[in-house]
Amino acid sequence: MKNKLINFLKEKIGIDKAIVYTISTRGIQLFSALFTVYFTTRFLTPEEQGFYYTFSSIIALQVFFELGFTGIITQFVAHEASHLKWGENHELIGDDKYKSRLSSLIHFCVKWYTRIAFFLLTLLILAGIVFFKKFNSVHYEITWKLPWILLAIGTCLNFMIAPISSILEGLGKVKEIAKVRFIQQIVSPLLYCSGLAFGAKLFVSSFMVFSTVIIFIYIIYRTSLYKYLRTIWDEKIGDKISYRNEIFPYQWKIALSWISGYFIFQLFNPVLFASEGAVVAGQMGLSINALNALLAMSYSWINTKVPTLSGYIAKKEYHSLDNLFFKTFKQLILISITGILFFITTIFILQYFNTSILGSHIGNRFLPILPLSIFSFALWLQVPIYSWAVYLRCHKEEPLLVNSIIGGILSSISVLLLGKFFGLYGLITGFLSIQITVGFIWVFLVFNKKRKEWHV
Helix, strand or coil, X not given: XXXXXXXXXXXXXXXXXXXXXXXXHHHHHHHHHHHXXXXXXXXXXXXXXXXXXXXXXXXXXXXHHHCCHHHHHHHHHHHHHCCEEECCCCCEEECXXXXXXXXXXXXXXXXXXXXXXXXXXXXXXXHHHHHHXXXXXXXXXXXXXXXXXXXXXXXXXXXXXXXXXXXXXXXXXXXXXXXXXXXXXXXHHHHHHHHHHCCCHHHHHHHHHHHHHHHHHHXXXXXXXXXXXXXXXXXCCCCCCCHHHHHHHHHHHHHHHHXXXXXXXXXXXHHHHHHCXXXXXHHHHHHHHHHHHHXXXXXXXXXXXXXHHHHHXXXXXXXXXXXXXXXXXXXXXXXXXXXXXXXXXXXXXXXXXXXXXXXXXXXXXXXXXXXXXXXXXXXXXXXXXXXXXXXXXXXXXXXXXXXXXXXXXXXXXXXXXXXXHHHHHHXXXXXXXXXXXXXXXXXXXXXXXXXXXHCC
16 A cells, blocks of 8 residues: 555655655745745734835845845866865865865855945945835835845845855755754744734844844854865966956856846835735735745655756657656646645635634735636736746756746836736736736747757
């Protein structure tokens, strides 16, 4: 019986050890999310909830400063480190050329992120204060200014240490960084929930960010990871990695995709806050967070297959490639649809019966069931889109750059105009239309075209 169950999970649903590990981590995040949803609805008013999630959307402006650099750092570090090895006492062994290039990259990252962080801090503080002063003409009783400034400071500190994770992962310390993130994922929700329970209100955002910074710095400094970084930092620099000639040609494409993603997914809350008020913005924020948590679980099915898919491509075993991809794709679609339907049904029951859970009417903190259902379907379309994009990018190509840029432009225009003149329903309808046309249909056509071109 046990063997039959295991075979069923492997063959029909596609659950293997890699997926079990990944969804276990996601499961902890989802479990924490359930608690944060309850504490959010229990200890924040609907208006404060709107401020909280709009905080997150404005903080996401850092994407314009980060520009996809962290992912690129990992690749470049890994390339240089592949020519070197570590001795027993954390000394770096190998050609001086690669030592120098690796050291120059770390020095460049420190200077880059430190300087940019000051510009980011100024922008975030000013943007937040101007935005909330302009569009907060009703909720004067809500304390938001100091929480916002502290959140901006914490975000910039987190921004400054972000490349350290990328560098260490490039050095092969993936397991160690995963442990750090695991601890952060446990501590942050605990701080959030306890902070709300003790009346911290909007200050909890900064508590969470500062906790991740403190935990990261403490663990890095107290372990051998710091010694690895220090060894590389102290290497003499002769040969240098050229940002203009080596990094920028890769970065600009990724940067455009990241920026497009901001305009597609991060404008909802600020626009709704300005046009519909804090309550609706809060409903949208909570709905997006819940849906993203569900979809992140389903993405585990395709993400764990990336090394295998890439291997088939490298060996030109296209038949095996397609067999694995389409089998995984079907499983992914089934899991994601089941999750979305369960989510919508649960919220419908909570709203229809006005159910109170431990004194909190959680259902009413989400979007009303009709716009929630429409938005859920629009966001679910990201599942097949994301899967096709993974398949294409496993070929070490980026054929969806134009799609991302146009999608970002149209989405920003749609959200700003339709959200302003038609409110929530206009915003959601415009998003759905773009997801179907520029997203689903266009990406599907590119997917089919490139499969035929590349597999001749």
